[in-house]
Amino acid sequence: MKHLLHLSVLAIGLLFTACGSDAQQPAKSTPSSVATRIDVIEFHSEHRCATCINIEAMTREALNTGFAAQMKDGTITFRLVNVEEEANAKIAEEFGAYGTALFLHVHKNGKDEKIDLTEWAFMKANDAATFKAELTQKLRATL
Amino acid sequence: MDWLRDIAMARETPALAAFALGVLTAVSPCPLATNISATAYIARELKYPRAALVSGLLYTLGRALSYTLLGAILYWGASKFHVARFFQSKGELFLGPILVLLGLVLLNVIKIGGGTGGGFLNKLTDRFKDRGHLGALVLGMLFALAFCPYSGALFFGSLIPMTLAPNGGLHLPVIFAIGTGLPVLLFAGVMAYSANQLSRVFNAVTRVEKVMRVVAGVVFLLTGLYYIGIFAGVF
Numbered sequence: 025m026k027h028l029l030h031l032s033v034l035a036i037g038l039l040f041t042a043c044g045s046d047a048q049q050p051a052k053s054t055p056s057s058v059a060t061r062i063d064v065i066e067f068h069s070e071h072r073c074a075t076c077i078n079i080e081a082m083t084r085e086a087l088n089t090g091f092a093a094q095m096k097d098g099t100i101t102f103r104l105v106n107v108e109e110e111a112n113a114k115i116a117e118e119f120g121a122y123g124t125a126l127f128l129h130v131h132k133n134g135k136d137e138k139i140d141l142t143e144w145a146f147m148k149a150n151d152a153a154t155f156k157a158e159l160t161q162k163l164r165a166t167l
Numbered sequence: 168m169d170w171l172r173d174i175a176m177a178r179e180t181p182a183l184a185a186f187a188l189g190v191l192t193a194v195s196p197c198p199l200a201t202n203i204s205a206t207a208y209i210a211r212e213l214k215y216p217r218a219a220l221v222s223g224l225l226y227t228l229g230r231a232l233s234y235t236l237l238g239a240i241l242y243w244g245a246s247k248f249h250v251a252r253f254f255q256s257k258g259e260l261f262l263g264p265i266l267v268l269l270g271l272v273l274l275n276v277i278k279i280g281g282g283t284g285g286g287f288l289n290k291l292t293d294r295f296k297d298r299g300h301l302g303a304l305v306l307g308m309l310f311a312l313a314f315c316p317y318s319g320a321l322f323f324g325s326l327i328p329m330t331l332a333p334n335g336g337l338h339l340p341v342i343f344a345i346g347t348g349l350p351v352l353l354f355a356g357v358m359a360y361s362a363n364q365l366s367r368v369f370n371a372v373t374r375v376e377k378v379m380r381v382v383a384g385v386v387f388l389l390t391g392l393y394y395i396g397i398f399a400g401v402f
Contacts, residue, residue: 122248
């Protein structure tokens with residue numbers, strides 16, 4: 025009797041699992057209508073340090089030289105966000121950006137992914153060539 | 168310095184990474200200004216170079232206290248976003264005027280507390296001017312909390328995630344503090360020792376010590392003005 029009870033619970037469980045996966049199937053197989061887009065976002069506070077300004081300049085340069093076409097057709101965008109402005113409070117909290125921060129906001133196959141490059145950016149900020157080369161590499165890998 | 172950055176980014180050795188992050192913080196532009204002030208303050212005790220060493224250690228301990236306290240608050244679940252935003256946006260605002268004030272106290276231009284002796288504030292400022300130990304501890308605690316965008320990114324963006332990680336722990340902010348205080352400890356020790364030797368040669372310990380206090384006061388004043396300048400958008 026006990027075994028029978030266990031078996032029924034298992035069977036019902038399997039039934040629900042099967043139903044669940046069936047229900048999720050359409051969402052998985054639906055091809056995304058939104059094309060891949062990367063929003064490069066640099067957050068900053070009101071008072072910006074030299075390194076922070078440098079990170080912006082190098083990022084812009086890497087985008088303009090390596091991804092001019094994508095910048096033009098909107099596949100890649102660059103946005104500067106002041107976290108201390110009231111209007112940006114929501115996006116700053118969403119990204120957890122309290123000061124200078126560099127993010128790749130990737131929109132791919134209908135999904136959003138936030139890639140935090142802040143630590144990397146600060147560590148490489150003193151070497152413009154490496155910064156631009158590695159950022160280009162990261163963007164190419166993400167596209 | 169690239170090797171130091173590589174160590175700072177190595178997550179498999181958190182203790183070493185925390186130390187490297189501390190050293191990187193110590194020599195980054197904004198904390199460097201506070202560290203120079205602290206060095207000038209500590210090195211002025213050249214009559215007893217050992218006292219400079221103790222002050223340097225207490226300065227590092229002060230930094231460790233602040234960093235560990237912040238680490239603990241975040242460890243216990245405070246929002247990193249809100250804590251970091253508060254400290255990062257207000258650092259220069261508080262630090263500038265405080266440094267100018269301390270500079271003027273060291274230069275004997277103003278006497279906090281007013282009147283002649285007796286007052287608690289008077290006693291406190293006298294202690295700050297004449298005996299460096301307590302002053303160094305308080306300076307360490309204060310300077311650690313003055314985050315600039317760069318040092319804020321290293322602390323909140325790199326050290327705190329490491330501290331909160333499964334292989335992290337609250338010992339990491341302490342190691343980080345040692346890294347931030349080490350340059351001060353070394354330079355203050357060397358300066359106090361060499362100034363002591365030099366002034367002994369010329370038999371002018373007291374005179375040189377007076378000069379060192381003026382130097383410390385001027386450095387505080389300039390650093391304070393530098394911070395006010397940052398906040399006002401001059402730099």
